[in-house]
Amino acid sequence: MWALVRYTWTDTLRSQRWVAPILCFGGIEAIVCAQTGSLLPTFATMAAVLLFIATWLSIVTINNEDPIQLSITTVCAGSQNKVRLAKVLVAFLVAAILGVVGTIGPPVASSSGTTITELVAGLAGQLLAALAGVALGALCSRPLISRRAWSVLTGFAVCLGTVIVPYGPPTRQLLVVFNETSPYALGVPLLLIGVETVILAVTAVGASLRIAQRIT
């Protein structure tokens, strides 16, 4: 598995297809951080942004190998699922790094003080959004949706849905909780959102593995 992750990481990095989503993330973070406000709502906004970017990155990573190159990798690894899981893992790794950046950015830009509780809550929110985005990307990428543009557009549409729909997991819920709850009462709601997100993400990735296996 390590060899697969290493290969996927290197091949994706060299392809430079990650540049657009990461530039997007950097630009939006700069704009969000420039607005002075309380920290938790900013974290919630950054989590919502990361959901979109993680979906995009996941599609970029999974679609990076063309189907022929993928067939060789699959035979070398001896399992289609292992190859896809390695791609999901690499996408999550990159999205998680952005999540850390998204957690550090707002307190650095803000003049007011930051508590550890706020930072931990912020990081948890970012990582949950990263996980949800990557899992959603797995459902929107090849071979489930074969055209790159349709993959990204479908991913964005679903992300938008989860942000707009009341109680949409996890970012709409994070927006509500981070805006309306005191930092000291965040523990239980965050834990619930976390459990729900992990269950949804595992289900989505599992479904993507199953469907991919059926239709190739």
Next chain:
Amino acid sequence: MVGAQLSGVSKRFSRRGPWVLDGVDLGMTPGSRTVIVGGNGSGKSTLLRIVAGVTHPTAGTVLAPKTIGYVPERLAGRSKLSGAEYVAHMGRIKGLDSETVLSRSRELFERLDLQPGPNAMIDALSKGNKQKLVLAQAFLGPVGLLVLDEPFSGLDASAHCALGELMNEAQAQGTSILVSAHRADPTVVGDLMIHIGDGRLEPLTDLRPAALSVGADEQRIELVATPNACGHEQIASLLGVRSFRHDELGIAVSLVVEQVHTNTILGAVISMGWSVQSVGAPGENGT
């Protein structure tokens, strides 16, 4: 080491689509070479993809060794990795240790004559050299089965020869080989020759070309291709060849030559990688 076994394998790509493969049975013993011959779109590549485990059959079962070397029909060529890096990654993914990967890939690059060299980016390689790279990853480590989809396409003469040797070496180590070819390809000969058409397989056994009439000052020569054989045109254009015919696979060739040139022609065809099956007496017609 096990061979591979397909039982009742069928495939269609949509629920109401046509059957690309229709109840295919195929057995491969360890160390054997099976050649699947068929035209474009006959289902060869789908069959090979199913054996390699890349595509799942709609029905039927596939028993294949755990370790497989696979060369797909078309080439992947957009990667920004260098040839050496790519093959090294594939070797590590196969579970080979770095030293083995390094020494074996060096050997393979040299034998296949990868140009301009292993450090060139994949997306900058020519078609033939991309094919050499794909071959290198397939032959990197010991495998139970090699699945090669038209592996000779795009290769120059020396790489052609090197690939023939690599296939022979793998077979000697007990690796089964499943290789596909177009019709009339004299360069691919197997223990089992199978024709694929309409989603079904049928063995090809009759390799004898139709008889040619032989004049009084002429002799008949029967040839069979070895894995390193060159094409038909070179034989037909030799000095003294009066008529030329080959079977539908292009593997067995019948020549009528001028008697005075028989020895020169025999020497030439042997050096071109053909095996001489029989030489008739002057004026003798074949059976």
